[in-house]
Amino acid sequence: MRTVSVLAIAVIVAIIVALSSIFIVDEREKALVLQFGQIKAVKEEPGLGFKIPLIQEVVKYDDRILSLDTAEIEVTPSDGRRLVVDAFARFRVADVVQFRQAVGAGGIRAAESRLDSILNAQIREVLGETDVTSNTILSSDRAALMTRIRDQARARALPLGVEVVDVRLKQTNLPQQNLGATFDRMRAEREREAADEIARGEEAAQRVRAQADRTVTELVSEANKNADITRGESDAERNRIFAEAFTQDPEFFEFYRSLTAYQRGLQGSNTSMVISPDSEFFDYLKSDQGR
Incomplete structure (x- = not known):
């Protein structure tokens, strides 16, 4: 048993x-x-x-592809306009023996800490190069910048036994203390553009008004000229008719002129005239018995 x-x-x-x-x-x-x-x-x-x-x-x-989010860091491109950026990376353990020798018992956590330092250093280095401006970072050209960051980070992460698969910039913002100044600068720029547009509009309006005034002056002057010509031609025609009438019947013409003089001189109900009764002015107002 x-x-x-x-x-x-x-x-x-x-x-x-x-x-x-x-x-x-x-x-x-x-x-x-x-x-x-x-x-x-x-x-x-x-x-x-x-x-x-x-x-x-x-x-x-x-052995899968892992993600790492970096902390926000402040960078200064070549144009001096400071930006706050953060990124994320994808990486994998490529050489497990080298990885163990590099990070020891710390494992993935220790590798992430060291990889974070590498990424931040490469982000600062690439975004601070002389050919990189804030406009480059904020434009579609940032894809090329991310490729440069990835390649440089990959080379520096190889001693860790880690392969950096991809690096992406998540956000690119202005520092909080610069937002107010940037907003004021943008507003001043827009106000200046508005003032320029208003000035150009006023200038165009002045040109239109000046052209209109000149056109009015020219039209009025032309009309007055034509009116004077017409009046002159009418007066000439009237005098010609009077002259022809006078040569055809001088006595009738004299009678007509006297009636016109009466009409002009005896207007109103209280007209006073100091003229000798024997004046020729009253010849056609006298009767045959009064002569």
Whole structure:
């Protein structure tokens, strides 16, 4: 009976030892077998792996593409206009052995901290180059800047065993203390443009009014000239008719002129004239008996 118990215990211990020597790596992971901190085996393919129980341990790392958001940093492009930018990166553990040697037991967290420093340094370096202005950062040309940041960050992250897959600038804003000054400058610029438009409009209006006044003056002058010509021609025609009438019947013409003089001289109901009764003015007002 005692032999059976010992055998059962031995079997259980053997099973425990066997189970503790087996580990599983899935397709999303890479694993290292460590013995007293030293790397003894690398398991990068999914499946079963083996280690020495109690002596060796297995450390697994995520083999998927990971994301890292950087903190906001302030950069100063070549035009001196400060900007606040933040970015995110996508990276993966490319060389698990080199990764372990670089970050030690810190793992992904330690790698993210070091990668964050690398990204911030490269963002400052690229966005601070002489050929980069704030307008470049805010325009569609920023895609080329992000590619430069990614390439430089990738080169500096290789010693960590990390591959930087992509880097993107998420936001690009003015510092809070500069927003008011920028708004005032933009408003002043718009007000100046409005004043220029108003001035140009007034100038155009003055030209239109001056042209209209000149046209009116020319038209009135032409009309007056034509009127004077017409009046002169009418007077000439009237005098010609009078002259012809006078030559045809001088006495009738004299009679007509006297009647016209009476009409003009005897207007109103209270007209006074101091003239000798024998004046020729009253010749046609006298009767035949009065002569």
